[in-house]
Amino acid sequence: MLDLTIIKAVSIDLDDTLWPVWPAIERAEVALNAWLGRHAPMTAALFANPSARHDIREQILRTRPELKHNLSAIRREAIRLALYRSKENPLLAEQAFEVFFEVRNQVTLYDDALQALEFLSTRYPVVALSNGNADIARIGLSPYFRASISAQAFGVGKPDPRIFHAAAGAVDVAPENVLHVGDDATLDVLGGLNAGMQTAWVNRADHLWTHEVLPHETVASLAELCDLFRTAETRS
Structure with missing residues (x-):
């Protein structure tokens, strides 16, 4: 059971927790392809050839294993390699990536996300904790976060306990006093549990839980999570 009395900080996943990520990625792909077309x-x-695109990405991962957690660098280098293979100017890669990245950060928040961030950030230091490459400053959410830890900057991704411990350390809180909130059962919940944190699984699509250990709390929305805090506050 979730023990809100010991919570001193909240870490929260970004993609598919605060917004659906794939619509943004798809729009960014369209923008990139249009720019490359010109x-x-x-x-x-x-x-435009899916197998060729997959082959390019696999080559980047095979030859540059140090980029494993750096989605931005993988994307940028994939564009660069595609330009090289097509006998076009590889120096265009930076500008092409910027076109992609700008649209990738034009996300549409879930209806409850902004109110939840406002609610949580007035009570606790909140840390963004993501394996993705979303930029909370570009999105306009940085005022709600005390810190932002990404796999591509840290060099290790969820569910590795080290990145959770880095999130706790960023706000000088012990892991057991952090509530980690996220949508991914393995990366967020099991990762958070293994790091010694309390966890809240945001299960918007009513997925079945298939693991032996359980999250401390399961909610259908961030609004439901905030209601748990409100209820605890009225009882204290």
């Missing part, structure tokens, strides 16, 4: 048409044609 500036590097042979590369655009190459990227």
Whole structure:
């Protein structure tokens, strides 16, 4: 059971917890392809082939294993390699990636996300904890966060306990006094549990829980999570 009396900080996942990520990625892909169509048409044609795009990404991961957790670098280098293979200017990779990244951060928040961030951030230091490459400053959410820890900056991703411990350390709180909130059963919940944190599983789509150990709390929305805090506050 969730023990809110010992919570001193909250860490929260970003993609698919505060917003649905794939619509943003798909829009970014469209913007990138349109830009390449104007500036590097042979590369655009190459990227239109799913198997070729997959082969390029696999080559990057195989030859640059140090980029495993750096989604931005993987994307940028994939564009660069595609430009090279298409005999177009590899120097266009930076500008092409920026086109993608700008749209990737034009997310549509879940209806309850902003109110939840406002509620939580007035009570606790909140840390963004993500394996993705979303930029909370570009999105406009940085005022709600005391710190932001990403796998690509830290070098290790969830569910590794070290990145959870880094989130706790960023606000000078012991892991057992942190509530980690996220949508992914393995990365967020099991990762948080293994790091010694309390966990809240945000299960918006009513998925079945398939693991032996359980989250401290399961909620259908961030609004439901905030209601738990409100109820605890009225009882104290």
